Amino acid sequence: MIGVVGRWYKRKFSDPDSVTLLFLLVFTFLVLALWGDILMPVLVAFVIAYLLEWPVNKLCQLGASRTLSVIGVLVTFIGVSIFTFVGLVPVVTQQSANLLKELPQIWDQGMSWLLTLPDTYPGLVRVGHIQQMLEEFDQTVAAFGEQLITASVSSIVDIAALLIYLILVPLMVFFMLKDRKELITNVSRLLPKERRLINQVGSEMNAQIANYIRGKVIEIIIVGGVSAITFAFMDLRYAVLLGVLVGFSVLIPYIGAAVVTIPVAIVALFQWGISPEFWYLMIAYGVIQALDGNLLVPLLFSEAVSLHPVYIIVAVLFFGGLWGFWGVFFAIPLATLVKAVFNAWSSEPQLSQ
Known part of the structure; x- marks a missing residue:
């Protein structure tokens, strides 16, 4: 068995490029696992910059400078995001609140329908089974309600994190797009030649x-x-x-x-x-x-x-x-x-x- 593992290791990792790839994957995973929450604004900015690179390149191909292209695309992206947030979020929030108010009525109707099943299908459904299922569901809903209240209280702390996202992420996206080649060159210098x-x-x-x-x-x-x-x-x-x-x-x-x-x-x-x-x-x-x-x-x-x-x-x-x-x-x-x-x-x- 040891010989099989040794031959497999020699076949796959005798190439220095394979070792470099493995090291990079392990290092990246450890960084995300240990400091993923702290680096989340950086990761979000990187993803947004990666997505906006395509329209920036298109504008550069049309003759615009890199800086003006980045500013134009980023301003458009922020404008669309604000419009979506202002136009969509209040409606969704209001409808969610209305739905939560009507959930007790929906639940009562559902229970009434379930309690009619033993009479409709006396050979398949029993009243005891329905009551046991409803009790278990009530316990689940109660536990979920406690978690929801806890989450709503802790979300107050997240306001500070939201402000960080609103300020730092656009700045990082701008510099990631504007200085893309320089950043890639600096990162490449840190990697091995293999x-x-x-x-x-x-x-x-x-x-x-x-x-x-x-x-x-x-x-x-x-x-x-x-x-x-x-x-x-x-x-x-x-x-x-x-x-x-x-x-x-x-x-x-x-x-x-x-x-x-x-x-x-x-x-x-x-x-x-x-x-x-x-x-x-x-x-x-x-x-x-x-x-x-x-x-x-x-x-x-x-x-x-x-x-x-x-x-x-x-x-x-x-x-x-x-x-x-x-x-x-x-x-x-x-x-x-x-x-x-x-x-x-x-x-x-x-x-x-």
Whole structure:
């Protein structure tokens, strides 16, 4: 067994480039694990700068200077962000508050319906089972309420962190874009000369991550916007809130669409009951999901690296557990990074002469 491991190690890590790649991966993971919370503003600024590099390059190709291109793109990005925050967040907040007020009524209606099941299906459902299930659910809701109160109190402290993001992140994005070549040169000086595999992985990922993130943002806007407009046209309550939820559900492939169906169906049932309007809404929602999966996703991600659904779900669970929302958002690019690293290590090593 030791001989097998030794031969594998010699075959994969006899190339100095493989050792350099392994060292860089381990070092990066340790830095993120130990100081990820502290460095989060830097990581956010890096991601935003990475995304805005494409329009900056386009403006530079049209003849504008690098500094003016960076200023124009950054001002546009900040303006769109402020408009979205001012126009969308108050509506979503108000609808969320209204929905929370009506949750007791929705819960009472749900319990009344559940208690009719033993009479409707006497051979399958018993009253004791229904009562036990309701008691367990009440305990779960109570525990969730305590966590929500705790989170709301602790969020006051996060106001300072929000101010840091609002001030420092735009500044870092500006300098990352303006002095991009200088920063890359300085970082390259810190790396060993044996970085063939690092360049290979970087080239493979550079063609994938930016396209994926831009495509995902476009998908969120389109799916969320179309869903909100459809819900509002069909006079569904909390149309904007549910549209936002449907839009963000595309962050989690396969799972997100199934999970967000629950609040959409519950609100529709509470508003209309089992009626033609309910089924019309669910059909429209199903059409939106079908168009997203079969038309929009192939158009936006035609150049993305194909990953098996099992790998995607594992990546969402793993990276989401590590880094929460950002882990879920970047689950597929990170899974693609893992695949690129394995492809690099699977290539034939180049022994030094």
